[in-house]
Amino acid sequence: MRKKDRLLREWELYKSLRGKELQIFTVSTKIPPKLNELRELCTLPPIYFALTEELSFDQVKLYKALVLTEEIGLGWLNPETPIIKLPRLKTLLVALPFWVYLDENFLLNHTKKLGVLNEDDIHHLEDYAERARIPQDIRGEYIRFLMKLLSPYNTESILTYLEKLEEYQFTPSVFAISDDIKTYFESSHYAFAMAASSKNMHKGTNFFAIVEKNPEIGPKLTLYLPQDYLGQKITIKVANNVLFEGTLETTRLEFTNLPELPDYTSWLEAIDVDLSV
Amino acid sequence: MRNYKQVIEKLLTNQINSKEYQSFSHALERIFKQALKTHFTLDVEKLFLKFYGPDYLKALASELIFKIVSKKDSFLKMPYISEKYLLITALSIIYFHLSSGFKIVEKEVNLDDLSLTQEEDKEQEIRVEGLLPPVFVNFLEDSALSHLVLSLKEKLTKKELETLCWYLDKAYKQNPKEVKASADALYKRWERLKPKLKKILGEEVLDGTSAEKLFYVIKSEICDKLS
Numbered sequence: 225m226r227k228k229d230r231l232l233r234e235w236e237l238y239k240s241l242r243g244k245e246l247q248i249f250t251v252s253t254k255i256p257p258k259l260n261e262l263r264e265l266c267t268l269p270p271i272y273f274a275l276t277e278e279l280s281f282d283q284v285k286l287y288k289a290l291v292l293t294e295e296i297g298l299g300w301l302n303p304e305t306p307i308i309k310l311p312r313l314k315t316l317l318v319a320l321p322f323w324v325y326l327d328e329n330f331l332l333n334h335t336k337k338l339g340v341l342n343e344d345d346i347h348h349l350e351d352y353a354e355r356a357r358i359p360q361d362i363r364g365e366y367i368r369f370l371m372k373l374l375s376p377y378n379t380e381s382i383l384t385y386l387e388k389l390e391e392y393q394f395t396p397s398v399f400a401i402s403d404d405i406k407t408y409f410e411s412s413h414y415a416f417a418m419a420a421s422s423k424n425m426h427k428g429t430n431f432f433a434i435v436e437k438n439p440e441i442g443p444k445l446t447l448y449l450p451q452d453y454l455g456q457k458i459t460i461k462v463a464n465n466v467l468f469e470g471t472l473e474t475t476r477l478e479f480t481n482l483p484e485l486p487d488y489t490s491w492l493e494a495i496d497v498d499l500s501v
Numbered sequence: 502m503r504n505y506k507q508v509i510e511k512l513l514t515n516q517i518n519s520k521e522y523q524s525f526s527h528a529l530e531r532i533f534k535q536a537l538k539t540h541f542t543l544d545v546e547k548l549f550l551k552f553y554g555p556d557y558l559k560a561l562a563s564e565l566i567f568k569i570v571s572k573k574d575s576f577l578k579m580p581y582i583s584e585k586y587l588l589i590t591a592l593s594i595i596y597f598h599l600s601s602g603f604k605i606v607e608k609e610v611n612l613d614d615l616s617l618t619q620e621e622d623k624e625q626e627i628r629v630e631g632l633l634p635p636v637f638v639n640f641l642e643d644s645a646l647s648h649l650v651l652s653l654k655e656k657l658t659k660k661e662l663e664t665l666c667w668y669l670d671k672a673y674k675q676n677p678k679e680v681k682a683s684a685d686a687l688y689k690r691w692e693r694l695k696p697k698l699k700k701i702l703g704e705e706v707l708d709g710t711s712a713e714k715l716f717y718v719i720k721s722e723i724c725d726k727l728s
Contacts, residue, residue, distance in 0.1 A: 228722075230540055231648040234592070241585050249578040262627050268575045269589050295589075296596040297540075300641045307630045309600060313571050314564050316597040319629075336574070339625035348629050360700075362648060 234297045235362050239369070241269060246373050248334050257287060257331035260346050262308070262338045269294060271370070272317055273326065273335065276346050279425055285328040290349050291370065292317040298366040301359060306345075306352050310338065319349050320367055321356035324374050397474050400481040405465045409483035412463075414491045426492035433495055435488040443488070445479040449497060457500035462491065469500075505582040512566070513573050529562035529591070532584065536591040545599065545640065552603040564594050602634035646718045649702065654723055656701055657694075664690040665698070666724035669716055 249266040257263065259278045265271040277288035292308065293299040299318040300307075306319040341349070358364045424435040432448040447460065453472050460468040460477070467479060485491055508525050511517040517525070537546045549557040568590055569576055576582065657665065668691050682690070 228647050229651045230644045232651075233540055237585060237589055237592075241583075241589060247579075249575055252574050266574050266578075268572070268579060268586055269593075270572065270575065294593040294596075296593070296600075297641065297644050300645075303633075303638055303642075307600065307633060308627055309597070309630055310627065311601075312625075314568055314594055314597050316593065316600050339627040341627050341629070345627075345629040361645075361652065363645070 231297050231362050234295065235366055238269070238295055238298065238366065242369075242373065245376070246271075248377075250333050251336050253336070254332050255337045257285075257328055257335070257337075258340075259287075260341050260343070262292075262341055263289075263331060263335035264338055265335050267334075271374070272338075273324075273331075274319075274341055274346065274349050275331075276323070276350050279325075286325050287328065287331060288323055289326045289331075290323045290353050291320045291374070293320055293370070295366065298363050301356055301363060304352065304356070306349055313338070319352055320370065321353050321358055322367065322371055323353055324377065326377060330377060397476075398478045398480065399468060401467060401479050401483075403481070405462075405467070406481055406483045408465065409462070409485065409491065414483070414485055414494075424488040424492065426489065426495070428495060428497065431495065431497045433492050435482065435492065441480055443482040443484065445482055445492075447477045447479070447495075447497070449475050449477065453499065459496075459498045459500055461496045461498075463494040502583050502585075505584065505587065506579065509569060509576050509582055513570065513577055526559070526562045526566070529565050529587065530558040532587050533558050533561045533565070533591050533595075536588055536595060540592055541595060542640070545595070548603060548636070549595075549598070561591070561594060565591055568594065596637075599640060600630070600633060600637045602636065642714070643718075646715055647722070649715075650718050650722045653698075653701060653719070657697070659727075660690070661694050661697070662723055663727060664694050665719070666727060667691075669719060669724065673716055 246267055251266050257275060259275055261275050263273050263275065265273065272292035272294075273287075273289035274292060275287045276290055279286045279288070294315060294317060296316060296318055299305070299320050301321070308317040308319075309315075310317070358367050426433045430450060430453075434446050435443055436446070437443050449458070449472060454475060456472055457470065458468070458472050459466060468477065483491075505525075505528075508517065508521060511521060512525065537549070549561070553560050565587065579586070653665070654662070664687060667687055
């Protein structure tokens with residue numbers, strides 16, 4: 225009999241094949257990852273990544289990897305969902321609305337290079353991942369399930385959950401930095417820092433920080449903190465200027481009204497997160 | 502459930518004999534038959550028959566073998582290979598053809614396409630597809646809508662479904678079925694139903710899908726069946 229709820233059937237089949245943890249294998253031919261590549265994770269059913277950004281810190285290369293899948297019915301959200309066809313491999317992929325950060329060794333050992341995407345398509349995929357909303361239906365359940373499966377491989381243990389998963393579970397706390405602090409940094413030596421890196425991210429001992437330039441609200445700082453800090457009193461300082469002091473309610477904090485600096489690397493390195501005793 | 506580990510291992514290490522190959526190929530044909538029947542529509546099955554001819558299952562089975570070879574690293578390391586892995590791979594191949602509008606029909610697949618030297622030499626450029634055939638988009642849209650409507654059927658009470666149908670008939674100027682309630686009471690019931698509907702439907706589900714299409718699915722799957 226043709227069951228009407230095809231999505232449910234696809235989801236039940238997929239779930240029955242996946243345990244609670246991903247079983248990943250090592251590839252036989254290792255090809256170092258490069259930006260804009262499409263790669264296949266060596267697991268069954270496979271998962272695919274488009275490498276859209278390369279970030280370097282602590283001598284480790286980290287890639288922002290948009291996730292794609294062969295589970296077409298579950299991954300396709302609307303006619304805007306990007307589709308990639310690999311005729312040689314008889315494979316069709318749909319883009320999912322989330323991404324993970326993977327380090328180069330993980331990609332080297334466990335993923336296979338399939339080809340290269342052009343810049344326009346990379347932007348198209350990124351744009352979709354940022355804009356598309358995760359539905360509340362069975363497709364959302366599938367997407368969140370995949371996010372959880374991939375979360376242990378998200379390089380930074382500090383990022384226990386992926387950005388969108390957090391977004392789904394908790395709204396980040398947003399704070400505006402006071403004008404005094406903003407002005408202070410704009411006239412300090414930080415304002416004359418050379419643009420050594422345009423990536424503007426930093427992994428501290430107990431946090432992970434990213435500055436993103438948003439044309440509408442100006443630069444925004446996002447801090448990811450460890451889950452076990454939740455409910456505890458913490459202090460966040462930049463070169464002894466207090467940005468936040470209080471009980472931590474979410475593991476992700478956002479700060480707006482940032483000082484306008486040509487490069488944030490050294491400013492981010494001056495951040496300290498302390499547990500109040 | 503049958504474990505395909507041994508036969509796949511033999512296939513991937515060139516130790517399979519022709520009898521085993523034939524038997525494996527027949528098993529894959531059966532899996533495709535099942536995949537088309539349980540996960541697709543009769544129309545999709547007819548398209549395969551039309552474009553591939555009567556041997557369409559055989560052609561699809563050889564493509565599945567090709568895919569297994571292309572995922573050699575994973576298949577060789579899997580400790581147990583249940584039929585479900587082959588079924589999910591078969592689904593993926595069917596979707597691939599549906600998305601190509603059956604323009605990539607090949608009777609035979611060429612395993613040489615997988616040779617490593619080619620793979621390494623060729624900086625294959627991959628593109629995001631622009632226009633997709635309506636048969637593909639419609640199929641996906643219908644799957645999502647059917648799921649949505651079946652969830653409505655499951656989550657709403659009979660009275661709520663009656664109210665939904667009354668409202669839709671009215672909005673689309675159809676002849677509403679007789680409902681034993683005053684117009685005022687029905688409006689009140691509709692107002693109470695709205696937040697519940699919003700929660701189930703979620704705005705995003707309808708992105709890019711015509712409201713009219715949703716109306717007809719609700720009408721045929723729910724309203725016409727209300728006794």
